[in-house]
Amino acid sequence: xxxxxxxxLSFILxxxxxxxxxxxxxxxxxxxxxxxxxxxxxxxxxxxxxVSNYVAFLSEPIYWNTLLRTxxxxxxxxxxxxxxxxxxxxxxxxxxxRRSRAALxxxxxxxxxxxxxxxxFGWIVILRETGLVSSFLQKxxxxxxxxxxxxxxxTVVMGLVYTVVLFMIVPxxxxxxxxxxxxxxxxYNLGGSRFTVxxxxxxxxxxxxxxxxxxxxxxxxxxxxxxxxxxGGKNSxxxxxxxxxxFVTRYNWESGATFGxxxxxxxxxxxxxxxxxxxxxxxxxxxxx
Numbered sequence: 001x002x003x004x005x006x007x008x009l010s011f012i013l014x015x016x017x018x019x020x021x022x023x024x025x026x027x028x029x030x031x032x033x034x035x036x037x038x039x040x041x042x043x044x045x046x047x048x049x050x051v052s053n054y055v056a057f058l059s060e061p062i063y064w065n066t067l068l069r070t071x072x073x074x075x076x077x078x079x080x081x082x083x084x085x086x087x088x089x090x091x092x093x094x095x096x097x098r099r100s101r102a103a104l105x106x107x108x109x110x111x112x113x114x115x116x117x118x119x120x121f122g123w124i125v126i127l128r129e130t131g132l133v134s135s136f137l138q139k140x141x142x143x144x145x146x147x148x149x150x151x152x153x154x155t156v157v158m159g160l161v162y163t164v165v166l167f168m169i170v171p172x173x174x175x176x177x178x179x180x181x182x183x184x185x186x187x188y189n190l191g192g193s194r195f196t197v198x199x200x201x202x203x204x205x206x207x208x209x210x211x212x213x214x215x216x217x218x219x220x221x222x223x224x225x226x227x228x229x230x231x232g233g234k235n236s237x238x239x240x241x242x243x244x245x246x247f248v249t250r251y252n253w254e255s256g257a258t259f260g261x262x263x264x265x266x267x268x269x270x271x272x273x274x275x276x277x278x279x280x281x282x283x284x285x286x287x288x289x
Contacts, residue, residue: 030264036257053258063242067262070239071270073153074221077160081168081217082210084161089172089209090202094181108169116163120230123159124150127231151233159231164220168213175209176202211280215271222267239263 037054039047057063092104111119126132127149137143149155183205187197203210228238243263246256275281 033257033260036253037261039254041254053254054262056255057258057262063259066237066242067239067266069237070222070263071266073157073160073238074218074267075270077157077164077221078168078214078218080157080161081165082214085165085168085213086172086206086210089169089176092169093173093176094179094184105173108166111162112166116224116226117230119163120159120227123155123162123231127155150231153232156228156232156236156238159227160221160224163224163227164217167216167220171209171212171216172206173209175206175212179205207278207280211275211278214274218271218274219267222263 038049038051040050040052042048088108092101092108096104124131128134129146129148131149133149134143134147137147138145179202183201184197187201192200223240225238225240225244228236229241232238239259240263243256243259246252246259
């Protein structure tokens with residue numbers, strides 16, 4: 001067998017599992033959801049095709065208000081994750097000694113070994129009325145009785161930031177690690193202040209990592225279910241809860257599929273808009289060398 005044939009066969013064998021994973025677990029389910037969303041029930045077991053499910057969504061303010069609220073909260077979580085994660089990533093990539101970088105990076109990844117459910121219940125143990133924070137405040141005399149820190153937007157945002165900040169740190173570390181330190185030194189030698197060097201050199205170089213991290217964090221946050229429900233309770237008003245209610249509680253698969261398609265389209269639009277505003281592309285972020 002010729003060397004070129006061996007190379008092609010090796011590529012096919014390596015790429016086939018990835019292609020099957022994409023086709024069977026992403027493309028086909030999305031096509032199925034899109035197909036179901038276009039079905040209109042006209043009788044028991046009888047369906048026709050149309051856009052009435054989408055019209056019903058737009059005619060119900062609580063649904064699209066929840067979608068817009070979820071998008072706004074996801075953007076807020078993304079911004080806070082960037083604010084928290086950038087200094088950590090910069091320290092790991094440019095300040096920490098080379099020996100300790102791997103250990104610090106591993107410490108950032110350790111929380112990923114625990115499921116979202118366990119992490120959410122950890123926050124519940126800390127923030128509930130009889131939790132650690134409330135008990136500590138009572139013990140030092142700052143409050144006279146139990147304080148409930150759960151079931152509000154601030155707690156949901158905090159829990160989501162803790163959950164997704166690791167996905168912001170990873171691409172930032174990968175990008176900043178490739179920046180030559182001489183660029184920063186040149187900025188200082190030319191009279192630039194710390195803020196100027198950060199704004200004119202560090203941020204532009206790290207922009208592909210920033211955009212990649214923001215895309216990952218935003219999509220994960222908008223599609224999150226456990227953390228908003230457990231930490232926000234009945235006041236969470238998260239769009240994934242509406243999808244769950246349509247599929248499981250009401251057993252209305254047509255509306256649930258419609259909500260799922262709209263969530264995907266809307267979040268994709270936000271990502272596209274963010275790429276346009278930052279003058280970036282997927283090729284320069286996700287596929288950056």
